[in-house]
Amino acid sequence: MKYSIFNTLLPYENGMFLLYNSLRHKVIFLQKELSDVLEHHVALGIDGLKTVHPDFYGYLSEQNFLVENNFDEIEDIRKITNQIDNDPFIFLLTVNPTMNCNFNCWYCYETHVKGSKLTQEKKDAIKKIMKRISDYEQLKLFSLSFFGGEPLLYFKNDVIPLIEYALEQQKGKRHELTLSFTTNGYLINEQFIDYFTIRNLHPHFQITFDGYRNEHNKVRYIGTKGSYDTIVANIKNLLAAGMHVRARINYTNNNIKQAFCIIDDFKELPQRTKDELLVFDFHRVWQTDTKGSDVNAANDCMKELSDVMRDKGFRTMVRYSPNNMYNSCYADKRNSVVINYNGDIFKCTARDFTTENRAGYLSSNGELIWDDGYMEKRMNSKLNNKRCLSCNILPLCNGGCSQHSLEHLNDGKNYCVYTNADIEINKIIKTKVEEILYAQA
16 A cells, blocks of 8 residues: 555644544544554655554544555546546536626726627627537536626616527526626616516626725726625625625735635524525635735634634635635636637636637637637646645645646746745635535534
């Protein structure tokens, strides 16, 4: 047997040590004496432990902390990743109806294009690809998402016709159709919600906050009016209608300090709504994700505030809890595309939608035309980084996403997606262990 490369042994609490395996998502707590014995035999050869402590050796083997000598753990990760990312039973289609927006957030990476919207020709081409997707005999899930810009700006004229067409194409088919919106939430109103409730549709929404009320209103406002209270009210109305909301908190070193107060505006919600429909998701504003004591302090604060929110009955997601292999990014999946209002196609929504950056285009007859072998280049980009292939959290991080891999092709293939790698990797492990303990409580 051999010691799994995905094992990590770390000091824990009260003199105990934790042994965590990132592939199996299992943890064992060890007293120092047993931890020392394990470390000694990891260095000298793990099979020696079988003689010194056969019961411990047997347990480690049974729980997959030890694996067969001829078992290639990296190849196993490749197989799992390829199976998930090449799943033929799903298709994820994202449409940007516009690159215009009603806000002007300072950190936005997109070039806003006033007056941009879908032409009838582009809507017809999108409908044609929808038909192609819906006609896939093996299709089980068709996910239709709307992004932007602000996708609700032209909801009636440009979004509704696409939803109606997708619903029409689903008739008589076996696949499930899901709808989702990434929106700032300001334009949601009673008529918007009624459109879905009348049709018994329950879209998922991602709606962002920029910290608590005062900090948020400094970033997102209409004229001199802040948007925080309007967005809170709109989220509550969505939840009351049975719709799922991921409230994404875009945090910085400054706004994180009071961000947990957001839950005070949702404390009256029924616990079932908190458990089933609402989740708070923390994401650092990418322009502020650099090294430094202030960044580390803010990240620690984010984790602490997440724990406070969870203790008060709210679900939270944090950057220190990745699951990028089994729940890989939409952009990693072969059957996934983002169509811009002008027909340019992309894989990732977290980049500027300029024609110079496009991965191809949508033809007038609804075909995806990828530029210069782009699709295969992207699909083969992951798990080539030397540093990742020797990392103990590879099954969690999976080397980041394929966008990271493409952007680091010229970096000598020895990069890490975490700014403070050693510190953050240990925080990830401890966060995962806390999740195990929380689930067992």
